[in-house]
Amino acid sequence: MTHNDNPTGEAPGATAHHADPFDSDRRETEPNMIESEERFRLMADSAPVLIWITGPNRDYLWFNRMWLDFTGRALDDELGSGWISGVHRDDLPACINAHAAAFRSRHPFTVEYRLRSRDGHFHHMLAHGTPRISPLGRFLGYIGTCIDISERKKMEDALQHSREMLRHLVSHQERVREDERKRIARELHDDLGQNLLALRIDVAMLHERTRVHPRLNERVSLALSHIDSTMKAVRAAINNLRPTVLDLGLNAAIDWQVKDFQRRSGISCELTMEDDIVLDDDRATALFRILQESLNNVLRHAQANRVRIALTTAGEKLYMQVADNGIGIFPDSRRKANSFGLVGIEERIIALGGELDIQSNASNGTALTVSIPLDAGCRPASF
Numbered sequence: 204m205t206h207n208d209n210p211t212g213e214a215p216g217a218t219a220h221h222a223d224p225f226d227s228d229r230r231e232t233e234p235n236m237i238e239s240e241e242r243f244r245l246m247a248d249s250a251p252v253l254i255w256i257t258g259p260n261r262d263y264l265w266f267n268r269m270w271l272d273f274t275g276r277a278l279d280d281e282l283g284s285g286w287i288s289g290v291h292r293d294d295l296p297a298c299i300n301a302h303a304a305a306f307r308s309r310h311p312f313t314v315e316y317r318l319r320s321r322d323g324h325f326h327h328m329l330a331h332g333t334p335r336i337s338p339l340g341r342f343l344g345y346i347g348t349c350i351d352i353s354e355r356k357k358m359e360d361a362l363q364h365s366r367e368m369l370r371h372l373v374s375h376q377e378r379v380r381e382d383e384r385k386r387i388a389r390e391l392h393d394d395l396g397q398n399l400l401a402l403r404i405d406v407a408m409l410h411e412r413t414r415v416h417p418r419l420n421e422r423v424s425l426a427l428s429h430i431d432s433t434m435k436a437v438r439a440a441i442n443n444l445r446p447t448v449l450d451l452g453l454n455a456a457i458d459w460q461v462k463d464f465q466r467r468s469g470i471s472c473e474l475t476m477e478d479d480i481v482l483d484d485d486r487a488t489a490l491f492r493i494l495q496e497s498l499n500n501v502l503r504h505a506q507a508n509r510v511r512i513a514l515t516t517a518g519e520k521l522y523m524q525v526a527d528n529g530i531g532i533f534p535d536s537r538r539k540a541n542s543f544g545l546v547g548i549e550e551r552i553i554a555l556g557g558e559l560d561i562q563s564n565a566s567n568g569t570a571l572t573v574s575i576p577l578d579a580g581c582r583p584a585s586f
């Protein structure tokens with residue numbers, strides 16, 4: 204069969220049961236193109252990558268040797284849309300949609316799908332198609348490659364898994380830490396606090412009764428003031444461990460913390476929040492600790508003289524924003540090697556099903572916003 208008497212325009216050597224992948228329109232073909240096509244096939248067949256060619260209407264016209272070796276199927280079985288039977292069922296809709304969109308737009312396209320190999324296992328493939336345009340500008344279909352990215356996928360999955368484990372670990376550790384703090388605070392209060400109180404009552408009585416012995420009375424008075432300052436220190440330690448105000452609800456706890464911060468730092472604070480937000484203890488404590496870390500960051504890093512704190516609900520979410528008018532976060536500072544404040548906030552909030560957003564620049568300062576979903580355990584009481 205010669206080129207001229209071939210009504211389908213098939214290239215020499217092409218089998219009669221499928222169309223020639225390269226054209227198509229033989230009138231546009233330069234005489235030496237057929238030779239270069241043959242050279243291309245030879246090269247493509249020995250290339251260590253899966254190669255395919257389609258016609259203008261989504262029919263696959265040709266696959267290289269590597270493809271056929273990979274799938275273990277005959278060329279005839281793969282042609283047209285036969286190859287699709289090797290695509291994993293779950294990936295089929297996305298794969299078909301990507302093809303349909305590409306053939307409409309005629310732009311290069313990329314799609315990932317799992318393809319069954321000859322041993323029956325599915326491999327993750329990254330397919331990339333480039334439009335074939337004839338010398339006269341006619342769209343002839345696509346030529347493309349598939350790269351086996353299973354190893355990369357495996358590594359991505361492992362990374363994802365380890366991130367999730369890390370997140371669980373962080374939230375578990377936080378819970379353990381909070382429980383421990385609560386327990387120590389309770390012990391300090393119940394044992395040390397109560398004993399100190401009893402001691403104080405006795406020493407106060409002693410103080411009364413030793414008035415007739417001025418020097419002894421003076422010593423007792425000194426002991427009394429030592430007991431008082433020890434009680435104060437114990438109360439402060441209890442409060443540091445777990446602010447008792449947390450037991451009065453989130454609103455009271457946030458209000459207390461903001462006032463305390465303003466008093467300690469001298470930075471002017473503006474607090475707005477919806478009334479009577481009811482949260483389960485885990486979430487309330489998390490928000491409280493996140494505010495604590497954010498305000499500490501403002502004090503340590505921002506050089507701000509004003510900070511706005513807002514708690515609002517919108518949709519099914521509760522938002523807490525801490526916005527300062529400081530110098531902003533320098534690029535790359537967020538992920539300093541030994542800084543775990545912001546990372547901790549992010550992990551903690553993601554573990555609660557929420558999100559963290561940080562907007563920062565040198566002229567407006569930093570606005571840190573966390574959101575957590577409002578669900579049955581977490582919503583304003585008025586809902």
Ligand SMILES: Nc1ncnc2c1ncn2[C@@H]1O[C@H](COP(=O)(O)OP(=O)(O)O)[C@@H](O)[C@H]1O
Nearest residue numbers: 500501504505531532536537542543544545569
């Ligand atoms: N409000 C802020 N204003 C300016 N810089 C900030 C602010 N918050 C955080 N940063 C920057 O981000 C870095 C990381 O913060 P963080 O993770 O809390 O760690 P740490 O406070 O221990 O350094 C800080 O070292 C600081 O450079």
Ligand SMILES: [Mg+2]
Nearest residue numbers: 496500544545
């Ligand atoms: Mg910090």
